[in-house]
Amino acid sequence: MERRDSLHLGIHVTDFHSNTWEAVRLVSQLDDMQDNIGVRGTWSEFIDYLVNSIKSKDTKLVLEGPSNSDGAIAAKLVAQKAKGMPKISIAITKLVGSTAIEAIANLSLHLFKEFKRINESYVEEHEQSIQLSKVVSAEKERNDSI
Incomplete structure (x- = not known):
């Protein structure tokens, strides 16, 4: 995860071979995500929850949509900090070329x-x-x- 600026958060996922994925979320989208998954508390607590969820052993990359010769063109990152805790699902798109x-x-x-x-x-x-x-x-x- 990287903070692009004070209004964006970037998430990159790769297998270091041929698949690299990205999601960019605005602060307003992260606010909506916090409301949708039901994690209460401060903004900082939510970001900590998000980071810890993605770092957990229960994080999965779920390939979606039609595949082309380069694999699936869409995916989502599904993460859960611990069993019984709310799941986070983030739609990510495949990056190609120099990006x-x-x-x-x-x-x-x-x-x-x-x-x-x-x-x-x-x-x-x-x-x-x-x-x-x-x-x-x-x-x-x-x-x-x-």
């Missing part, structure tokens, strides 16, 4: 940046763990010598 390539490139870049951030966090935690182990070991040796 699809650009979307895949942007997704790849975001994935790489997130991987790099997580890796840096892991390295930092690992270094802290080593330092803590040294402190504990030194303290144990000090106590054993007393």
Whole structure:
């Protein structure tokens, strides 16, 4: 998901092969979606619910409409944060040509940046763990010598 500007939210889905899909929603459409699925609360809580639903293991891409030689021309993204919670259904359209390539490139870049951030966090935690182990070991040796 990407925030295009303060009035649009873009959602891209890809299999990194030949299918890339997109949905762009205006704030007013997101307001309607919030009302339709019945998620109450603040705007921020709804956006968190939307993001967490899409990130859940229960998210599915449902192909729709007639197929051509390149596959289905329409689809929807169906997501649910957890069993028993409201489902979100977002109609998405297939991207082709340079638009699809650009979307895949942007997704790849975001994935790489997130991987790099997580890796840096892991390295930092690992270094802290080593330092803590040294402190504990030194303290144990000090106590054993007393």
